[in-house]
Amino acid sequence: MNQQDIIDFIKQSDSPKIKYAFTDIDGVLRGKIIHRQKFMDGLTDGFGFCDVVWGWDSSDTPYDNGRTTGWHSGYPDAPVRIDVSTFRQLPWEDNIPFFLADFSHGLDNQSSKYGLSACPRSLLKRVATQCQDMGFHAEFAQEFEWFNFRETPQTLQQKNFQQLEPLTPGMFGYSILRPSLESAFYHDLFDLLGQFDIPLEGLHTETGPGVYEAAIMHDEVVRAADKAALFKTAVKEIAYRHGAVATFMAKWNADLPGCSGHIHQSLWNLEQTKNLFHDAAQPNHMSKLMRQFIAGQLYCLPHITPMFAPTINSYKRLVEGAWAPTTITWSVDNRTTALRVLNHKEAYTRVEHRVSGADTNPYLALAASLASGLYGIRHELTLDIPASEGNGYTDKRNGILPTNLDEATRAMANSPVASELFGAEFVDHFTRTRDWEWRQYLRQVSDWELKRYFEII
Template sequence: MNREQVISYIKDNNIQKVKFAFADIDGVLRGKVISTKKFLEGLKTGYGFCDVVFGWDSNDVVYDNVDITGWHSGYPDRLCFIDLDTMRNVPWQDDIPFFLADYSGPNGLTVPADPRSLLKKVAEEFKAMGYHAEFAQEFEWFNFKETPQTLQQKGFANIEPLTPGMFGYSILRTSQNDAFYADLFNLLTRFNIPVEGLHTETGPGVYEAAIEHCEVLQAADNAVLFKTAVKEIAAKHGITATFMAKWNQELPGCSGHIHQSLWTEENGENLFYDGTDANKMSELHKQYLAGQLYCLPHLLPMYAPTINSYKRLVEGAWAPTTITWGVENRTTALRVINTSVGSTRLETRIPGSDTNPYLAIAAALASGLYGIKNKLKLDIPQTIGNGYQDKTHGTLHSNLFDAATAMQNSSVAKELFGEGFVQHFTQTRLWEHRQYAKSVSDWELKRYFEII
């Protein structure tokens, strides 16, 4: 709906309140419910929001090492702006109208670290070049018969999964929780997040969902909303859903793979496909892929943003550890899928389900743009077989500290996203490392408490 149609809808249906939210640096949705009066008044001027939302971590502890905001600035309000194109109703909350917002308005960007605005800028570059970027992110996540209260009471130990055992692609397990399973599919679709497929993965209580592909910004919006929507729907059934990359060392991790392709705006031609090539890959596809391979070491924290992300990126865990690509190879960092003209695409397999979709998708898109602009040659040969063993062209950083330090010092990262964003984002990742470094883990207690 355009602005006039939205206003008419609100007035004609006597709607008294609306809900809006934006994603912070961790991809956590922060928002408010506001009156219709306030909503209508702010459509042009924006809505004031304390900028501490970009100055604290996922546990609301303020950073001590960022310049964008802090005690030194007094934590003022910054203006965010609702994107009317994102309107949808929340079917599990009395169909309240909901909107996404970001910090780019008519007078420019009000918060340089805003993830959605960052992706919008990269997407606009592609559009100006005549490309239509089509994306989708898929997610795996674990479900538990727990509430926030029981998790706290149990200290996150001995928690009960929704279903027992390893049972991937199980028809039985989903039927045993058919009310939750049906609500996920039906309510997400009504929430304007069309799900292409939903099934169990291998692991107790783990599901996987593929969201339908669409224009890149909308795809990121869908991915961000998907994670919160799943948590809210699960809560209605007394279930807690987690999108941690690796919640248990004995079980598989949870992926957030990104699928992508470029198309013509005019006639809808898949620009990644070339039937005359041995791998059905166009030169543009190869340049795009080469860009991602080249930029991977410079942007890894945008794909793997938490301490926990790197517990998933280990050999033999269905997640990549090397700078590799292959056709239909799930052991490589980048997987080319070329089964038909319409489905030819690139899958970036580094991200886990803990990613901020705006940042992960921006990293993939900007890396591909880097390859196209610089006409990079795909000089890294395809990996045939086990990608974990192919270390010829390097391995991914194994921890957040090394990855964030490399990105902070990277001229490539600053060229792609600007020094302001790179400094803020990497400082938040180094903060995350410091919080982890001073903590005492269960592993340490069990290993040292009595023996040492």
């Protein structure tokens, strides 16, 4: 359907309701239902949306260090625009029309028409335009792991998030048996997500009680991020309808593996007829372009780690032996490194970014992946770091990843590389939000502290 087809469909719809949403800086979907007439009226000039969504955290607590908006600005409206091309229908809500929005100042992807510097989707659109201007089509996909619990939002509060009941017990990775216990939920995930234009390449259990993994079909990078951003909320909504709660925390339990949000990425010619990462004449079939892309990602990684690990909890996942990387490394088909090259077939030759967790904002994670790879191409970096063999956790020749959010945020805030990639305004806003997150954590007293110190000290 082209834009006019979609508008005609909305005009002829029996429902007067339209739902639209966008992600805030944490990847949380914010939005509302509006009347069909308001939707039509806003197609030309956009809508006003309270810019507090860029001035508070994931718990709706206003930042005390914001510049984009705050008490000092009075939290005015900011212009939001619905992207008509993102039209889909909500199959679990009577097929209500749904759209994604962002805070771009224009209706197209021209780099001069990007708006609010805090808007993640606008940032990714700008990076995608840079990629296209360089002559490349970016084909990306994100995959997610998440845990499911036989709980409700009410029981989570009543139990203080303790002694939660997993959807199914035991360590059953790649199990055919365990999903049969919740077959209605399992099949609804695959079927309803597909109807919501988030087709899955695969869905299976991972190792851990009640944990699933899904790989989303690859697509152009902005559309891939759209699907990934919607995936997380869609899974939670589908879970609600089956008496379950889904979590995409990076690490909910110290004794269990964490939840990844790996990013699969490749560059093609603009006609999408040739995978530019593949060169049969080169070692490991890796083209010069692919090697520059990887070199850029490795070089930029310590400068932009918070975009792949944005929360306090993210760094509990990035520990040795937990199926997540800790070193600035790459490899060919090795799951212990930060970047993993997959080169079994020309059409599927790609780089898997394994630092990214399930707790990421997909727009920011994919923007960081693509921008850092393009950095390597623009600067013609050479991949001087040899591929890791065996245990990547022990390969510290090129350094290690930051070990906490404070360390990672300080590195990004002071990095000219980050500013070159994303602009000083975005870096300032984003790192201020991460600094706020760190300071909220420092004020808390954890269960670990109580158990360790309460009686003995």
